[in-house]
Amino acid sequence: MTPLRTTGPPDGIGVEAATASGTAASAEPAAKPRRRFPTHLVVFIAPAAAIYTVFMVYPLLDSLRLSMFAPRDGLQTFVGLDNFVRLLTDDLLSDAFWNAVWNNLVFFAVHFVVQNPIGLLLAALLATPTLRGRGTYRTLLFLPTTLSVVIVGFIWQLIISPVWGFVDTPLLGQSSTALVTLALMSVWQYVGIPMILFYAVLISIPDELTEAATVDGAGAWTTFWRVKFPLILPTVGIVSVVTYVANMNAFDLIYTVKGALAGPDFASDIMGTLFFRTFFGFQLQQGSSTMGATVATMMFLLILAGVLLYFYGWQRRVESYQL
Amino acid sequence: MSNRLGRLAPAVGVVLALAACGESVDPRQDTDAGDTEGTGGGGGQVTLVMESWRNDDLAIWEDVILPAFHEEHPDIRVTFQPTAPDEYDAALDAKLSGGTAGDLITCRPFDVSLRLYEEGHLAPLTELAGMEAFGDVARAAWSTDDGSESFCVPMASVIHGFLYNVEIFDELGVTPPETEEQFHQLLDTIAADGTYAPLVMGTADQWEAATMGLQNIGPNYWNGEEGRQALIDGTERFDDEQYVAAFTELASWAEYLPDGYQSMTYPDSQNMFTLGRGAIFPAGSWEIALFNQQADFEMGAFAPPVPEGQDSCYISDHTDIGVGMNAATDHPEEARTFLEWTTTAEFADLYANALPGFFPMSDHEVEVDDPLAQEFLSWRDRCESTIRNSYQILSRGEPNLENQLWDLSAQVLNGTVEPQEAAVQAQAGLDRWYEPQQQ
Numbered sequence: 227m228t229p230l231r232t233t234g235p236p237d238g239i240g241v242e243a244a245t246a247s248g249t250a251a252s253a254e255p256a257a258k259p260r261r262r263f264p265t266h267l268v269v270f271i272a273p274a275a276a277i278y279t280v281f282m283v284y285p286l287l288d289s290l291r292l293s294m295f296a297p298r299d300g301l302q303t304f305v306g307l308d309n310f311v312r313l314l315t316d317d318l319l320s321d322a323f324w325n326a327v328w329n330n331l332v333f334f335a336v337h338f339v340v341q342n343p344i345g346l347l348l349a350a351l352l353a354t355p356t357l358r359g360r361g362t363y364r365t366l367l368f369l370p371t372t373l374s375v376v377i378v379g380f381i382w383q384l385i386i387s388p389v390w391g392f393v394d395t396p397l398l399g400q401s402s403t404a405l406v407t408l409a410l411m412s413v414w415q416y417v418g419i420p421m422i423l424f425y426a427v428l429i430s431i432p433d434e435l436t437e438a439a440t441v442d443g444a445g446a447w448t449t450f451w452r453v454k455f456p457l458i459l460p461t462v463g464i465v466s467v468v469t470y471v472a473n474m475n476a477f478d479l480i481y482t483v484k485g486a487l488a489g490p491d492f493a494s495d496i497m498g499t500l501f502f503r504t505f506f507g508f509q510l511q512q513g514s515s516t517m518g519a520t521v522a523t524m525m526f527l528l529i530l531a532g533v534l535l536y537f538y539g540w541q542r543r544v545e546s547y548q549l
Numbered sequence: 550m551s552n553r554l555g556r557l558a559p560a561v562g563v564v565l566a567l568a569a570c571g572e573s574v575d576p577r578q579d580t581d582a583g584d585t586e587g588t589g590g591g592g593g594q595v596t597l598v599m600e601s602w603r604n605d606d607l608a609i610w611e612d613v614i615l616p617a618f619h620e621e622h623p624d625i626r627v628t629f630q631p632t633a634p635d636e637y638d639a640a641l642d643a644k645l646s647g648g649t650a651g652d653l654i655t656c657r658p659f660d661v662s663l664r665l666y667e668e669g670h671l672a673p674l675t676e677l678a679g680m681e682a683f684g685d686v687a688r689a690a691w692s693t694d695d696g697s698e699s700f701c702v703p704m705a706s707v708i709h710g711f712l713y714n715v716e717i718f719d720e721l722g723v724t725p726p727e728t729e730e731q732f733h734q735l736l737d738t739i740a741a742d743g744t745y746a747p748l749v750m751g752t753a754d755q756w757e758a759a760t761m762g763l764q765n766i767g768p769n770y771w772n773g774e775e776g777r778q779a780l781i782d783g784t785e786r787f788d789d790e791q792y793v794a795a796f797t798e799l800a801s802w803a804e805y806l807p808d809g810y811q812s813m814t815y816p817d818s819q820n821m822f823t824l825g826r827g828a829i830f831p832a833g834s835w836e837i838a839l840f841n842q843q844a845d846f847e848m849g850a851f852a853p854p855v856p857e858g859q860d861s862c863y864i865s866d867h868t869d870i871g872v873g874m875n876a877a878t879d880h881p882e883e884a885r886t887f888l889e890w891t892t893t894a895e896f897a898d899l900y901a902n903a904l905p906g907f908f909p910m911s912d913h914e915v916e917v918d919d920p921l922a923q924e925f926l927s928w929r930d931r932c933e934s935t936i937r938n939s940y941q942i943l944s945r946g947e948p949n950l951e952n953q954l955w956d957l958s959a960q961v962l963n964g965t966v967e968p969q970e971a972a973v974q975a976q977a978g979l980d981r982w983y984e985p986q987q988q
Contacts, residue, residue, distance in 0.1 A: 318947055386812075387813075387817065388808050394808065396811035398812040399751075399810070401965065484753075485754065486635065489753065490755075491956060492956075502639075506639030507638060508635075508638075509952055510939070510949050511944075511947075511952050512660075512661075513639065
């Protein structure tokens with residue numbers, strides 16, 4: 227849910243709206259002389275900016291700083307990019323790191339190809355005008371999203387446990403299946419988010435458009451793909467980038483179900499769990515706050531790269547229609 | 550609208566019920582809160598907080614051990630504040646560096662605590678009155694490498710072995726094994742009967758495979774202390790035949806484990822055994838208290854069976870728990886008073902009987918009442934004791950041997966790594982950073 231806030235179209239829109247109405251109100255009487263300094267903007271932005279700076283920007287910058295230090299003779303010494311060089315070249319560290327990056331991308335890919343299409347399908351079904359009991363379905367489908375990840379992990383672990391549950395294959399115990407199983411558990415939990423976002427767009431499409439399409443002889447299938455889908459496309463982009471950010475930051479479900487070692491043989495180790503082990507240590511492995519910060523910085527850079535790719539590669543090109 | 554809300558009600562009900570279940574899983578918090586309210590405060594009383602990973606023991610500390618101390622020292626209140634075992638080290642580290650850790654610190658053995666001492670988080674206790682009640686072996690886990698300074702009072706060790714369901718053994722007419730050959734025959738008999746899982750253990754949590762598997766049977770292969778020291782000195786290597794043999798024996802367990810053991814967690818195995826669905830549980834003595842509560846059948850214990858033609862037996866009698874003092878505590882005098890009390894015969898007796906399966910390490914004579922605990926303790930007389938070979942020194946570098954053994958033991962059981970290959974990988978890990986092994 228956090229990424230929704232940080233990517234922040236709602237905030238952005240709010241600010242723009244405030245600016246627009248503010249300037250409109252104050253600019254009219256004295257339009258020509260120099261504009262007054264927009265104090266109200268500062269007042270409106272300050273609380274959010276202050277909180278954001280203290281709890282997001284400062285910790286982020288400080289962890290970037292920390293990643294360039296290393297303990298030498300009991301003191302933290304500036305070492306430049308040494309930690310990054312070690313992380314990427316040391317055979318132990320780089321194996322673990324690339325394994326985690328790869329697993330993380332798989333984790334994201336499963337969400338991307340399973341969660342979002344299912345979310346879209348459910349949204350389309352929910353938006354069917356003839357559907358009865360819409361509110362109930364909507365609530366039920368969204369419910370898992372509000373559950374604690376600990377509960378979700380625990381319930382699914384029991385359901386698919388060969389000892390207590392319905393499945394004979396130890397899905398969570400084999401390197402080949404563990405990661406995908408975990409990803410699908412997470413899909414089950416969070417499918418409500420894309421669903422509700424797509425649904426919001428679908429119900430905002432004016433009936434005139436679909437009626438016109440029907441008059442033109444289009445069936446439901448054609449209407450969906452030729453009329454509704456292009457209108458959803460911008461939201462598909464938003465949903466994808468939110469999925470990317472949330473999944474590259476994922477940690478809780480895997481830690482809950484598989485522990486910090488993310489077994490078997492690190493088959494479900496993602497960057498979040500790798501960071502946890504590196505930073506805090508695990509069992510007899512000693513933690514290193516500086517190397518942990520380095521892993522965190524790499525996570526940040528990877529997420530940043532993905533988001534930039536989205537903004538420049540997709541967001542700017544996709545056409546949005548004013549309805 | 551109201552109609553819609555009406556339809557929502559059952560769903561909301563379900564959620565509330567689920568939420569309620571989620572919370573009631575952890576009754577400790579209630580006990581904890583209740584107790585501090587009831588006993589905290591009071592004029593001139595000093596409250597000491599004790600950090601621990603033994604959340605299973607909360608009730609025993611609060612109902613049995615601490616009241617005895619409070620009676621003798623009414624001016625000191627000790628509250629026991631455990632953290633989940635696998636989060637303890639990380640949480641404690643964070644709390645110590647943030648200055649919010651408790652006054653008394655439960656100490657992990659060897660390097661974890663040694664590092665805390667070297668960083669100045671643990672106060673030196675060499676001069677503590679009562680420390681003379683502990684021998685060198687007991688103190689080794691919480692002393693500097695040269696043994697000159699101690700920083701935690703040794704509290705308990707745990708012994709590895711096997712617990713078995715006596716009813717199942719009677720039903721199938723089998724007896725506890727002495728040798729490995731008998732052990733395998735026994736497992737075959739239980740497997741042939743097919744009603745029960747012969748061995749109850751899973752590999753999902755990994756540490757079980759290493760701790761209750763490899764470190765349990767291993768000392769018989771590497772001759773206990775002799776082999777452990779030889780690894781540290783660099784005169785033996787992890788890919789020597791005795792280590793390969795230990796991994797091979799471990800790998801042979803795979804066919805006797807329950808179906809789907811690859812995804813069985815530690816609580817799964819505990820439940821499966823105490824529900825009577827399995828015959829033998831590779832165990833540590835710390836299980837005794839919990840199993841006595843949960844199992845409604847009689848249990849027995851046998852020591853790790855010895856390989857063919859071996860006369861002497863070795864057990865893992867692992868120094869596991871110590872207690873030390875936060876160097877930054879506001880109440881060093883009171884904390885010392887408590888620590889001195891933990892060196893007494895009274896404490897040893899209380900502890901050993903309140904927590905059967907955790908064996909005191911002081912030289913005081915202690916009578917243990919629990920028959921299972923007695924059985925475990927009796928092996929000390931006929932077998933040689935050793936500790937887990939990955940704990941002292943060998944887990945100081947990257948990769949650290951302990952975490953590697955978790956991974957390798959689990960993989961050997963899962964069949965994804967051959968025993969020979971596992972031994973080679975463990976040695977490669979040591980070769981990477983441990984000088985005595987590099988020559």
